[in-house]
Amino acid sequence: MVYKVLVVDDSLPMRSVLKKTIKASGFGSAEFFEAANGQEALLILKKEWLDIVVTDYNMPEMNGLELIQEMKKDDLIQAIPVLVITTESSRMKIDEFIEMGAAGYIKKPFTPEEIKAKFVEILGESNDDTGIEESDNNLDF
Amino acid sequence: MMIQELKKAIITSISDVLETMFFMVIEFDESETVEKSKIFDIQKAYGCFLKFRGPFSGKFIIFIPEDLLVEMAMDFMGEESENITWQHTEGTIKEVINMVAGNTFGHYDDTIEFNIGIPELIKKEDIKDVYNSDREEGLFFRVNTGKREIVLKIAIDK
Numbered sequence: 001m002v003y004k005v006l007v008v009d010d011s012l013p014m015r016s017v018l019k020k021t022i023k024a025s026g027f028g029s030a031e032f033f034e035a036a037n038g039q040e041a042l043l044i045l046k047k048e049w050l051d052i053v054v055t056d057y058n059m060p061e062m063n064g065l066e067l068i069q070e071m072k073k074d075d076l077i078q079a080i081p082v083l084v085i086t087t088e089s090s091r092m093k094i095d096e097f098i099e100m101g102a103a104g105y106i107k108k109p110f111t112p113e114e115i116k117a118k119f120v121e122i123l124g125e126s127n128d129d130t131g132i133e134e135s136d137n138n139l140d141f
Numbered sequence: 142m143m144i145q146e147l148k149k150a151i152i153t154s155i156s157d158v159l160e161t162m163f164f165m166v167i168e169f170d171e172s173e174t175v176e177k178s179k180i181f182d183i184q185k186a187y188g189c190f191l192k193f194r195g196p197f198s199g200k201f202i203i204f205i206p207e208d209l210l211v212e213m214a215m216d217f218m219g220e221e222s223e224n225i226t227w228q229h230t231e232g233t234i235k236e237v238i239n240m241v242a243g244n245t246f247g248h249y250d251d252t253i254e255f256n257i258g259i260p261e262l263i264k265k266e267d268i269k270d271v272y273n274s275d276r277e278e279g280l281f282f283r284v285n286t287g288k289r290e291i292v293l294k295i296a297i298d299k
Contacts, residue, residue, distance in 0.1 A: 010259075011239075013232040016218045017162070058239065060259055087240050089247020090254040107247070108240045109161035 002029040003123065004048065008041040008055035008067065009085070018054060018085065025116035027123075038062025042070055045077045052123060057086040057097070068100045081122045085110065148280055150248035151241070151295060155284055158240045159291075163216050170283040170290070188263030188271060189234045191242050195255035199279065199297040201245075202263075203238045204272055209289040210234055235260035241293065 005022060009015045019032050033048060035041035037059045045053070053071075057064040064084050072078045081103035088094065089107065097105050103122045106114055152169060159165040185207040192200045205213070207230070214225050214233040238260050246255045263271050272292070279296040 011232045011236050012228050013214060013218050014236050016220075020219055058257060058259065087243020087257070089243055089251050091251050092254050108243065109158050111161065 002031050003027075003051040004033065005030045006033045006035065006041060006044055006048075006050050006053045006055075008035045008038065008053060008059070008064070010036050010056065010059040012036075014056065021110070021112050021115050022054070022119070025112040025119065027116050027119045038064065038067030038070065041067055045071065045074075045080070050080055052103075052119070053080055053082045055082060055084055057084055057088055057093075065097065065100055068097070068102055072101050083118055083122060144280070147245070147249055147295070150245045151280065151282060151293070153248045154241050154244035155282065155293065157244055158237060159284070159286075162240065163213050163237075165213075165216075165286055167291075168285045170285045186268055187230065187234050188268040189238050189260050190263060190271075191238045191260045192258040193242060193246075193255050194258075195246070196253055197297055199295060201238055201242045202271065202294045202296065203234065203241070204268065204292040205234055205237070206289045209286060209291070213237070231262060235262070238293075245295075 007015050007018045007022075009018065015034050015036075019034075022030060022032075033044050033050065035044055038055070039062045041053065041055065042062075044050075053067075055064040055067055062070070064082075064086070068082050068084075071080065071082065078101075082101070084097050084102045084105040085108060086094075086097075086105055087108045094105055104118050106118055155169075156167065159167050186204050187207060187210050188202065188204045190200050190202045192198075210230050210233060211222060211225055214220070214229045215222055217233055217236075218225075218229060220229070239257070242257050246253065246257075279294055282293045284291040284293065
């Protein structure tokens with residue numbers, strides 16, 4: 001199975017690092033989509049059927065929490081799991097992510113092992129032993 | 142605000158971020174004066190700041206020599222130097238200060254909520270002035286990476 005993963009972060013380097021870390025985690029094959037904020041993510045979510053959204057919290061225009069709120073309003077995309085990657089460390093904020101419907105969170109800095117563990121927790125064990133193959137689907141952000 | 146706890150949290154945070162995401166071996170240099178810092182042996186440096194609000198407010202400020210920042214971007218992204226653009230270097234310094242700030246407050250007290258802003262670059266022409274301004278206020282950290290030094294400051298609003 002090839003998982004369709006939407007990576008949402010306003011930082012170009014962080015999007016690249018996340019894609020590479022997901023690949024390095026050895027979870028399975030993945031096709032990547034990218035967005036620089038929540039609004040751009042929603043545009044992609046309306047066009048593509050995705051398996052998981054991996055999003056930063058602190059972004060201009062629409063942050064990760066607002067993205068989750070918007071997704072929950074839409075019957076077609078509300079069930080897509082959202083993994084929040086964040087520098088936020090306050091328990092209250094992290095509780096808020098989960099209460100709003102995030103499937104999980106990872107604090108930056110992170111390791112490939114942490115990413116893999118969360119993917120397994122959210123998507124289940126990968127049945128693909130061949131490693132991740134990358135296919136980029138980037139809008140011009 | 143407990144200064145010693147904050148200082149300890151910042152040191153832990155800097156170590157976590159630079160070692161985990163940039164594979165750097167670092168030391169904190171407290172033996173020399175700020176004026177002897179290696180960072181302004183060179184003219185080219187990047188600067189970035191990040192404001193925060195909470196039980197106490199202020200901003201983090203970071204300075205990284207350009208050549209070190211390029212190396213950090215390469216290590217961070219797993220790219221060769223010819224593939225590193227200004228978007229990568231600027232994105233990298235913003236990500237460093239973002240991660241250091243977020244982790245600092247987690248290590249300081251994760252029951253307290255701080256609102257962290259969006260990182261902003263300091264204009265090239267302003268870097269030295271910002272570096273030298275109110276240097277006696279807040280906490281100042283010199284991070285020795287071997288060849289070059291990273292300087293980080295947290296300025297607390299009065």
